[in-house]
Amino acid sequence: MNFPQARQFLDISTQLLSCFSIGMRLNEKTKLVGSRIVLVPYEALHVPKYHKWMSSEELRQLTASELLTLDEEYQMQQSWREDNDKLTFIVLDAEAYSRDQDEIAAMVGDTNLFLHLDPDTDQQVAEAEIMIAEPSARGKGFGREAMLLMLKYAQAQSQLKLEKFEVKIDMHNTISLHLFESFQFVETRRVEVFQEVTLERPITPEWTSWLDKQVELRIETY
Numbered sequence: 001m002n003f004p005q006a007r008q009f010l011d012i013s014t015q016l017l018s019c020f021s022i023g024m025r026l027n028e029k030t031k032l033v034g035s036r037i038v039l040v041p042y043e044a045l046h047v048p049k050y051h052k053w054m055s056s057e058e059l060r061q062l063t064a065s066e067l068l069t070l071d072e073e074y075q076m077q078q079s080w081r082e083d084n085d086k087l088t089f090i091v092l093d094a095e096a097y098s099r100d101q102d103e104i105a106a107m108v109g110d111t112n113l114f115l116h117l118d119p120d121t122d123q124q125v126a127e128a129e130i131m132i133a134e135p136s137a138r139g140k141g142f143g144r145e146a147m148l149l150m151l152k153y154a155q156a157q158s159q160l161k162l163e164k165f166e167v168k169i170d171m172h173n174t175i176s177l178h179l180f181e182s183f184q185f186v187e188t189r190r191v192e193v194f195q196e197v198t199l200e201r202p203i204t205p206e207w208t209s210w211l212d213k214q215v216e217l218r219i220e221t222y
Contacts, residue, residue: 026157027087032149033218037142038097039089039149040222042110046090047077049107053133062173063131087113087126087154091146093137108137111150115160123163126154130176144179148215151183155203155211166200184210 032039042050051073054065068076080088090103090110097106109132118125128150132143155162167185169176177197184207185199201207 026159027089027153028081029222031220031222032089032153033220034094034145034149034215036094036140037108037146037149038092038094038106039111039146040092040103042077042080042088042090044074044077045104046107047073049104050077050090050110050133053131056133059131059133062170062176063129064170085115087115087150089146089150091132091142093142108132108134108142109146111146113150113154115162118164124161125164125166126160126162128165128167128180130179144182145215147179147183148211149217152211152215152217153219155208162203164200164202166198168196168198171195171197 028041030041048070051068051070053059054068054073059065060067080086088110089112091108092103092106093108094106097103109130111131112129113126114129115124115126117123128147130143130147130150132138132146151165154160155165165185166188167176167180169180171177171190172195177199180199180201183201185201187197188200189198190196191198
């Protein structure tokens with residue numbers, strides 16, 4: 001490796017470290033409040049209900065997840081807490097939560113961002129995920145609002161230096177595909193062997209202006 005190559009490698013490594021040194025710790029004391037849902041950090045107390053959700057084969061297939069034991073689920077939650085390349089919130093039904101502040105009873109899903117550097121463009125990218133696990137909570141706009149809140153929050157965090165969002169969705173998951181298309185994400189890749197579609201959304205001034213008009217975000221201390 002010559003000097004220019006070494007310097008470029010060092011610059012890329014520095015960018016990765018500056019981005020990944022934030023991750024989940026950025027939101028460990030952050031609550032995002034919308035009109036119909038509330039987002040709170042993923043804590044150990046949420047694990048048993050989350051584990052129950054993921055016993056569903058349908059949910060595992062839609063989210064490309066593996067079946068874990070309860071102990072493994074606790075280890076995964078701790079990993080998400082400590083890993084610097086993840087940003088995770090539990091989605092709460094705001095109306096249910098307002099009644100008695102019971103987070104477990106109000107849990108309906110989760111939303112995540114996985115941070116990485118695009119090897120082709122050197123752009124800081126956040127891969128987004130949303131899951132509304134409770135059947136009774138679907139079709140109420142919770143997933144849409146939760147994802148809009150996450151996108152609006154993340155793109156405003158200058159520490160993350162994000163330049164693009166992306167999603168990877170099972171090509172049969174038409175609900176999620178339509179959801180992200182409504183957020184102005186555009187298909188960039190389709191892998192038939194994995195039955196997976198990738199959609200991307202560059203973060204531009206025009207798009208952030210559009211995003212600001214879609215949802216009102218209130219940030220509180222958790």
